[in-house]
Amino acid sequence: MPSIEPADSANPRDDDSREPESRVTRRAERRQRSPKRRRRIIVWSTISVVVIALACVVGWVAFQTLQAKSELEAAQTSVSEIQTQLSSLDTAGLATSATDFAAHAHAASMHTDDPLYRLAEALPVVGPNLAAVRELSSSLDQLGSTALMPVVDFSKTLSPDSLRPHNGAVNTALLTTGDATLASADASLVEQQATVAAIDTSNTVGQIVSAQKQMTAALSKAHDQITKVRSTLATAEGILGMNGTRHYVLAFLNNAETTALGGGPASLSLLTVDNGAFSITDQGSSQNFPTNDGPVRDIDPNLINLYSTGINSTLNWSTARPDFPTAGETIKAWWEKYKPEKVDGVISINPIALSQLLAVTGPVTLASGEQITAENAVSLLLHDIYLRYPANEIQAKTDVFFADAAKSIFAGLTTTTADPQALLGALNTAIDSGNIMAWSPVAAEQKLMDGSKLQGVLPNDNTKSTVVGTYFRDVSVSKTDFWLETATDLTTDVCQNSENPTFTVTTTLHSTITPEEASSLAPFVTGAKFKGKKFSTEVFVYGPVDAHVTLTNAGSTSVYAVDVGNAGDLGRPVAHFEVDLAPGETNTVTATFQGAAGAYGPPVFTATPMMNPTKTTMTAAGCK
Structure with a gap:
């Protein structure tokens, strides 16, 4: 009987034939799957690269923005310093602070003037903020280079020597150059103010809106300040005879014969100013202005009742009222009645002020060789001189002495090599103590003295x-x-x-x-x-x-x-x-x-x- 083989004892060759077929199938399947996998890898790799790139861009833009913010904050600090230095006329400090401001503003502009930064401006939400920061930074940069630095460059030309009178004249070119520099700076201010005001901040954060408003207000204030300074310079040009010769009466008040404002103006000198050059061109004493010719001008009848007719009919009593504009108008009327020149203003000074100024300038030498010093000015001019001459000569001789003293003192003050800051300090002391006063019939010039004791008003x-x-x-x-x-x-x-x-x-x-x-x-x-x-x-x-x-x-x-x-x-x-x-x-x-x-x-x-x-x-x- 034939034997029967178990089913699992099949021919090994059949198994061998199936194994290669399985490998082939798997390889085929893998080959079919590989393109899909590769495509997925490429996609994810690309996404990763893009994400990393975007992260880098965002990081770079964020870095640039933070750097710009830091530079803008530093520029703001410089602005505060500049305002203080302008008030104190600290030209050296101003140059440093202005240079710092310009450097910080330029750096802020450079940080925001970047292709990637501009690309980021297209992004929703953050984009309008970035654009506004860039435009603000650019405006500040323009201000630094076109407005502030030219002014600083001009300020560097100012020095004690350039401000000091030379041979009786001031350097009027400084005023001309200074005004032109300010005019150019102001034009830049106005342009940038319009630029800043036009920046679209409707979709920006509150900080940027606030910064725009603050900058617009600051530029408007700066424009107003420059306008005032230029107006002052224009007025100064008139005072210095740059628009035509000026004539001022210098009234030397005699405190030995007291009136409300210090003393009677017994000695007068005509100061002529032509394009910054000063000279004494005429002189007179109270003896040259008769008291018997009636009043020199109309005056409030109430003043006649209070001070008598002498207030406008006696030169020495023209300073009787504690109001220098009244005295100035009256002295002007006296001069114009008896002298040919039209008077453009009146300045008073007394021996006390002279002593304060001589403490800085040093002594002045009279034609006689005698010196007037800070130590002897008051006693010499208010006491000693009246003991020097015989009774029958004293009036004539003292008039000559005072005329010579006035001329020599003026020459000394306008040719001094004293430190201008120290001289300005002495001048302020004399003004604050009521020993120097001034009046002008020109409203703009009189307004320059508002709030100062130089005006001599209550x-x-x-x-x-x-x-x-x-x-x-x-x-x-x-x-x-x-x-x-x-x-x-x-x-x-x-x-x-x-x-x-x-x-x-x-x-x-x-x-x-x-x-x-x-x-x-x-x-x-x-x-x-x-x-x-x-x-x-x-x-x-x-x-x-x-x-x-x-x-x-x-x-x-x-x-x-x-x-x-x-x-x-x-x-x-x-x-x-x-x-x-x-x-x-x-x-x-x-x-x-x-x-x-x-x-x-x-x-x-x-x-x-x-x-x-x-x-x-x-x-x-x-x-x-």
């Missing part, structure tokens, strides 16, 4: 400060106020009572001259009126604006309350006394004022600039 309200003043006028026709000492006490409750504050002003006058000294002086010095037996001084006490006089006390039979009415002057009540002093005598006057309800600033006391400054005390409860 405030027209009490808001910033509540000013009370005591002013003196010699009516002995003497030159003896070298020996006059004054003191004033102000007591007020204005800091605690703004409804009806009171102000009590007590003024003491003391003559230090001895009977022997008085009798030895020439009548020209003591005054022919009293011949040295006594000396008469008027006292004008000005109360606050809108106040009224409530009480006066003459204190002595040698004191006369001339006018205690409330017609007043300059919007203020005035208590008017006349005080007679024998040699060595002391007298006191008192005036009390009551203010109206209103706003009051801190109390301030002012007085006539005296050779012996008025000693002042103040009792003001509650005031800081």
Whole structure:
């Protein structure tokens, strides 16, 4: 019987034939799958590269944006420094800060002026922000290069030597160049202001909107400031005779013969200015301006009542009112009545101011070889000169001396090699103490002095400060106020009572001259009126604006309350006394004022600039 083989013991060759077939099939299947896999790998690789590239782009743009932000913040710091340096006229610091600003602004612009950065501006949401930052940075860069740096380059040409007068003339080319530089800078400012205002920030974050507004406002402010500076330069060009010759009267006030503003203008000089060159072209004394020809100009009748007709018919009393514009107009009228030139302004100076200036410039030498120094100016010009000549020659000789002194002093001041900053400091001291004043009939020139004591005016309200003043006028026709000492006490409750504050002003006058000294002086010095037996001084006490006089006390039979009415002057009540002093005598006057309800600033006391400054005390409860 035939044997039967198990099914699983088939022919091995059959198995061998199936194995190769399986490998082939698998290889075929793999070959079919490979293109798909490769395509997937390529796709994912590409995506990865794109993602990495985008990440790099985003990172690069983010980096550039942060760098630009850092540079813009640094530029903002420089702007703050520039504003401070402009205020203090720190040209060296300004050059450094402006250079820093320009460098930071340019760097910010470069960080945002990049192909990838511009590409990112097309992105939604973030794109408008990037575009706005780029445009702001570009505008700042333009400002730095076209507006700020040219101004800085010009400022580098300024030096103590370039600002100093040379041979009696100032360098007017500086004004011309400076104005042209500012005009160019202003044109750039205006252009960039329009550019910044046109930047679309409608889809940007609040910080960028705020930055645009701040920059627009800053550019507008800078434009206004440049406009004001250029207006000032234009006015200065007129003052310096760059648009035609100018004539100014220099009034040398004599503190030995006191008036409200310091002293009578017994010596006048005509200062002629032609394209920055200064010269004294004429001179005169009070003797050249007669007092018997009637008033030189129309004046408020109230001033005639308060100061008598002498205020506009006697040259030496033209400074009797504590208001230099009044004095300036009157002195101008005096000169134009008796001299041929039209006067373009009046400047006053006294020996006290001269002493302050000579402390910086050094002494001046007169034609005689005599020197006037900071140490001897006051005593020489207000005392010693009156003891030098015989009685019958003193008036003529002192007139000649004062004319020579005025010319020599002016020459010394306009050719000095002193440090301009130190000279400016001395000039400011003299102005702040009321020893130098100026007035111009040209409104723009007068406006330049607004807020400065150079104007020689009292405030027209009490808001910033509540000013009370005591002013003196010699009516002995003497030159003896070298020996006059004054003191004033102000007591007020204005800091605690703004409804009806009171102000009590007590003024003491003391003559230090001895009977022997008085009798030895020439009548020209003591005054022919009293011949040295006594000396008469008027006292004008000005109360606050809108106040009224409530009480006066003459204190002595040698004191006369001339006018205690409330017609007043300059919007203020005035208590008017006349005080007679024998040699060595002391007298006191008192005036009390009551203010109206209103706003009051801190109390301030002012007085006539005296050779012996008025000693002042103040009792003001509650005031800081």
